Amino acid sequence: MAEKPILPSDSKLSPYLQGNLDSLCSVYAVINALRWTLADHPLSAKGEHWRILFAELNDYAVKELGLLSLSSQGMGLNGMIWLLRTAQQHMAEAHAITFKTYRPFALRRPESSTCVIGEIKEHLHSPGTAVITAVYGKLNHWCVIKGINEKHAILFDSDRLYQTPLTIFQLTAHSNSASHSSRAQTGSILLLSMDKTTACKNIMQHS
Numbered sequence: 001m002a003e004k005p006i007l008p009s010d011s012k013l014s015p016y017l018q019g020n021l022d023s024l025c026s027v028y029a030v031i032n033a034l035r036w037t038l039a040d041h042p043l044s045a046k047g048e049h050w051r052i053l054f055a056e057l058n059d060y061a062v063k064e065l066g067l068l069s070l071s072s073q074g075m076g077l078n079g080m081i082w083l084l085r086t087a088q089q090h091m092a093e094a095h096a097i098t099f100k101t102y103r104p105f106a107l108r109r110p111e112s113s114t115c116v117i118g119e120i121k122e123h124l125h126s127p128g129t130a131v132i133t134a135v136y137g138k139l140n141h142w143c144v145i146k147g148i149n150e151k152h153a154i155l156f157d158s159d160r161l162y163q164t165p166l167t168i169f170q171l172t173a174h175s176n177s178a179s180h181s182s183r184a185q186t187g188s189i190l191l192l193s194m195d196k197t198t199a200c201k202n203i204m205q206h207s
Helices: 025-037 048-064 077-095 113-124 196-206
Strands: 099-102 129-137 141-148 152-155 163-165 182-184 190-194
Touching (some): 025 077, 025 129, 025 141, 025 190, 048 077, 077 099, 077 129, 077 190, 113 129, 113 141, 113 190
Antiparallel strands (some): 099 190, 129 141, 129 182, 129 190, 141 152, 152 163
C-alpha cells in the first residue's frame, strides 16, 4: 500500500536525508529542491511519489549516463543538469507540474561574491523557488538553499546541515584557502522555480 502523504500544514516540512556512507547528494538535492518549491502544495509531503522519482533518477544516472559509481563518487555538473531535466519531465508527466531551471553564471563570471549572493537572494525572494549549488573542498556536496540572511545561506539539505556561511560564495581570486575550506562553484549554481499556473491547476484538480 502506498504511503499517504502528510500535508505540510499537518507536519513541518523536512528534507529527505541521505545515508552516512553514500554519495547520492545530487539525487537528494534534486528531490529536496523540488519539494521546497512545492512547499505549499500537497505533493511536497514525503510519500511514495518521491520514492518513485528517486528510483527513476538513480536508474537514469546508471543506465543512461553510465554513472555506475554514483553512490560512492557522486556526480558533476553535467550529470546534475541531466538529472534535473529527467525530474522536470517526470513531474510534468506524472503530476502536470512544470519547473524552470536557470544557471545565472553559466556564461559570465560574477564580479564579486556580493553579486552572487544578490542573484540568489533575488531569486529566492519569490515563492516557489529554490537554489541548488555544488560546494567543493571540505564539504564536497550538492546543497539546496532555501534562504539567505546577513551571514548564512539557509539550507534544506540532505546532509543534516541547516546553514552554511556566506563565505562559500567568495570568489577564488579573493579567497584565502586557509580560512575558507569550502567554496561554491558559481558555474554550478542552479536556480529552480515552479510554474505557478500548472501548480494551481493541479491543486484545483486534487481539491
